Amino acid sequence: xxRTVSAVSTGFLLALARAAWxxxxxxxxxxxxxxxxxxxxxxxxxxxxxxxVVAYVLVLFGVRAWKRHGIQRR
Amino acid sequence: MxxxxxxxxxSLVENSxxxxxxxxxxxxxxxxxxxxxxxxxxxxVKLKILKDLCMTCILFAGAMLAxxxxxxxxxxxxxxxxxYPIIARPIARWQYVVGKFLGTCLTVAMGLGALSAVFxxxxxxxxxxxxxxxPTAALFALLEATVIAAVATALSTIATxxxxxxxxxxxxxxxTIKVGYFGGMLDRASSGLVRTVGTTVYHxxxxxxxxxxxxxxxxxxxxxxxxxxxxxxxxxxxxxFALGLGAVVFKGREV
Numbered sequence: 081x082x083r084t085v086s087a088v089s090t091g092f093l094l095a096l097a098r099a100a101w102x103x104x105x106x107x108x109x110x111x112x113x114x115x116x117x118x119x120x121x122x123x124x125x126x127x128x129x130x131x132x133v134v135a136y137v138l139v140l141f142g143v144r145a146w147k148r149h150g151i152q153r154r
Numbered sequence: 155m156x157x158x159x160x161x162x163x164x165s166l167v168e169n170s171x172x173x174x175x176x177x178x179x180x181x182x183x184x185x186x187x188x189x190x191x192x193x194x195x196x197x198x199v200k201l202k203i204l205k206d207l208c209m210t211c212i213l214f215a216g217a218m219l220a221x222x223x224x225x226x227x228x229x230x231x232x233x234x235x236x237x238y239p240i241i242a243r244p245i246a247r248w249q250y251v252v253g254k255f256l257g258t259c260l261t262v263a264m265g266l267g268a269l270s271a272v273f274x275x276x277x278x279x280x281x282x283x284x285x286x287x288x289p290t291a292a293l294f295a296l297l298e299a300t301v302i303a304a305v306a307t308a309l310s311t312i313a314t315x316x317x318x319x320x321x322x323x324x325x326x327x328x329x330t331i332k333v334g335y336f337g338g339m340l341d342r343a344s345s346g347l348v349r350t351v352g353t354t355v356y357h358x359x360x361x362x363x364x365x366x367x368x369x370x371x372x373x374x375x376x377x378x379x380x381x382x383x384x385x386x387x388x389x390x391x392x393x394x395f396a397l398g399l400g401a402v403v404f405k406g407r408e409v
Binding site: 090110111112113115117118119121122123124125126128129132133136 | 192332333337357361363364366368369370375377378381384385387388391392395398402
């Protein structure tokens, strides 16, 4: 029983330490800084967030201007 | 700014008294201490595994603390009605949300600081010199926790603590395998609808893999400074965006 428990716990700890055993492939090694996909995805998300913020601010200003225009007409 | 800081301090005190904070920190400290018992390996391999395990613990503890504390902060205040005297004062709702988020981040930083200090001491003991990349790796682990805390806080403004925590945990899991596995699965998808929905979810998820600098620490690899700056900028942008979204939703919510 004790041997099984120690084998399972050692296996679990070694599975966690995957990067220590990895060789060659940057994906397997977890070397995301040398994979272009990570950079491009980050830039895409930053651009999308900037676009969403600009769109929100423009809509907010548009609604305010429209309300003000409505009040002045009345 | 003073209002935000006051709420952050209150949140820090409240969070640091929670059981989940103490239990998680002690559990991770036990795992870090336990990883020194791997005596069947040679010194070099042992050190690599020690670094790997300790960084995994730090990343996991940061994420769990951010979820557990971030997802419960706002709903608990609504439930216990401590929110009402706060919002009755001249404090904007976005200030309250940002204060809560900062309090969560400070608590997580305290926990990760303790874990990193023990980790650094262990490395110094085994290596006989300090690993100067460790503070950078720990800072990026904190940045990952900050992003998760922002998502959890934003979700907690519209959902119950259980739902917010479960959703945050799912986002954390999917975010950590985003480009590596999720991207590959999307490439293999044959249905157009699955691919469209999958691509939308893919681009909405935070890219949490890039905050994990464990491999560089284990293998003593150099990471380009431009990449680190980009990751830091991305983390700050994503956290600010998620928090902004939460603040906008909370502003219109009836409490």
